[in-house]
Amino acid sequence: MRYYSTNNRSKYVSLHDAVVNGLAEDRGLYMPEKINRLPEEFFKNIDKMSFQEISFEVAKAFFSDDVDEKSLKDIVYDTLSFDCPVKKVCDDIWTLELFHGPTLAFKDVGARFMARLLEYFIRQEAHQIVNVLVATSGDTGSAVANGFLGVDGIHVYVLYPKGKVSKIQECQFTTLGRNITAIEIDGVFDDCQSLVKSAFMDGDLNKHMKLTSANSINVARFLPQAFYYFNAYARMKANGLAENLVMCVPSGNFGNITAGLFAREMGLPIRRFIAANNANNIFYNYLKTGVYEPKPSVQTIANAMDVGDPSNFARIYDLYNGSHDKISSIISGATYTDDEIKAAVKQCYKDNGYILDPHGACGYQALKDNLKKGETGVFCETAHPAKFKDTIENIINTEIEIPQRLSNFMKGKKQTVELSNKFDDFKTFLLGQ
Known part of the structure; x- marks a missing residue:
């Protein structure tokens, strides 16, 4: 598979060069020259496959031309030594818990x-x-x-x-x-x-x-995050809830949601996406106006999303050939202040007994506000709430136990x-x- 820069579609490099160099010489972001669609048979059986099995098939679509199959399988299985379960929070809203890795975060x-x-x-x-x-x-x-x-x-x-x-x-x-x-x-x-x-x-x-x-x-770094969305679909299909599925992604630098969009282009039947922002609402404003205007970031309690010029916007723009109509037909936006994030954390805990972190709270509230009749929503819970212990405890007035992995650090x-x-x-x- 060859890769081109978002600033120059005519010049290609290998996967090796794209990974080792990171950024293109012209400051553009690398994009694969094509996105391979996965066969229908894969989606028919996906609910019977493990997270590792699913991810290996997805990885082959991107990396098998450049990495031998045994090595690629070893990389995938070593990477995914943990699971990312889907849990029901309330009504038609579920969460994909992405914080079960070594540092308790989706990254x-x-x-x-x-x-x-x-x-x-x-x-x-x-x-x-x-x-x-x-x-x-x-x-x-x-x-x-x-x-x-x-x-x-x-x-x-x-x-x-x-x-x-x-x-x-x-x-x-x-x-x-x-x-x-x-x-x-x-x-x-x-x-x-x-x-x-x-x-x-x-x-x-x-x-x-x-x-x-x-x-x-x-x-x-960003392409493997597509694994999450295939896993979410598989687990929701196993629950008989894969029709009209909406994925809501707390978004900062937009790498995670971009990976989800790539998954959709590979044939994953996600109906639409919601990009949930904190007060750094650059992408939300773009969806409303068609004008992308970066600005200095502002500090919030959802600090991993404090980004004023999301790098991966360039990939989204390139993926849909700069069409605002196409982008806004697939992705809608939501934006929340610190007070609104705190209110979402408090209300979710009161109503459902589920403890959100500040980033997941944006995703949860965006589904509460924007999910349509007949749709089922899954939001990405991107980090364990203990990573924001003081903030969350002050909101819900309940002590959060720090997992051993965090306390060791x-x-x-x-x-x-x-x-x-x-x-x-x-x-x-x-x-x-």
Whole structure:
């Protein structure tokens, strides 16, 4: 499979180059030259297949031309050492719990898959050390850091905005050491993302070290998230509820929902999608007006969605050839303030006994507000509520038990490098590595 840049459809690279380089030379995001549709027989039997079996078939549609079947199966099965169950919350609303991986966040699958795929390419060729740059507004950093921890030939630099991620999220990537370096940026997430993109375009840095990204701008990070949507459909089909299925996705950088849209293009019968935003409502406004206007992000309690210029909008735009009519016919939007998020968490717990995290609360409320008669809705619950312990406990007045996996991280010593949001400072630091 070849890949092209969203800024240049005429120039193609291999999967190896798309993964190892992360971002195209022209700052575009890589897209596969085609999206293979899966056979009808697959969908007829999908409810009888395991998460791993489903995901392997999906992975073959993207990666089998470039990775031998045995290695690809090993990568998929190693990545999915846990399940993502679908649970009923109320009436016609269900949740797909994506937080059962090592860091209790949905990004574990994409991060681990990319780590294994990159390791595969490093073994195949005599690569120099590959340096992974990742910007995080919360869960990406922990998922990537833990997915790549101890992988030979790879060093990870996690950039995060100072004081704008939860303490539990922060300790998941600042206490690891080894081949993980946490960089605390005096700014917001968009500054971190800009630093990463600028590093890829800098000639001096690229001569000095091999750089790639593990944000959802990397095809190996976002494509595996399509597994989730096939699994959701399979589990809902097993419950006899696959007709008129609506997927609602809490959205920040839009990698997760983009993977869902790819799944739909592969033949997955999802009726439509809802992109649930917090107060960073850039995509919501685009759906309403047809005009995409990035703006500085604002801090919210759903911090992993605090993104003012979602990178993966470029992929959505490319996927539908820039047609606002087509995009808005498949995706609707919703946006919620902190107060509305808190109200959703409180009401859901009171009515259903289900504890939401702030991001899942956006998805839940979007379905409550937008689900139509005859539809069944599934929202992605993207992180365990304990990762936002203080916030959620203050809302529901109930103590949340911290899972052992999270409490283990909290015992470690914080190790960070503090930098400004100026690219020259970041460049100087990397040149010294």
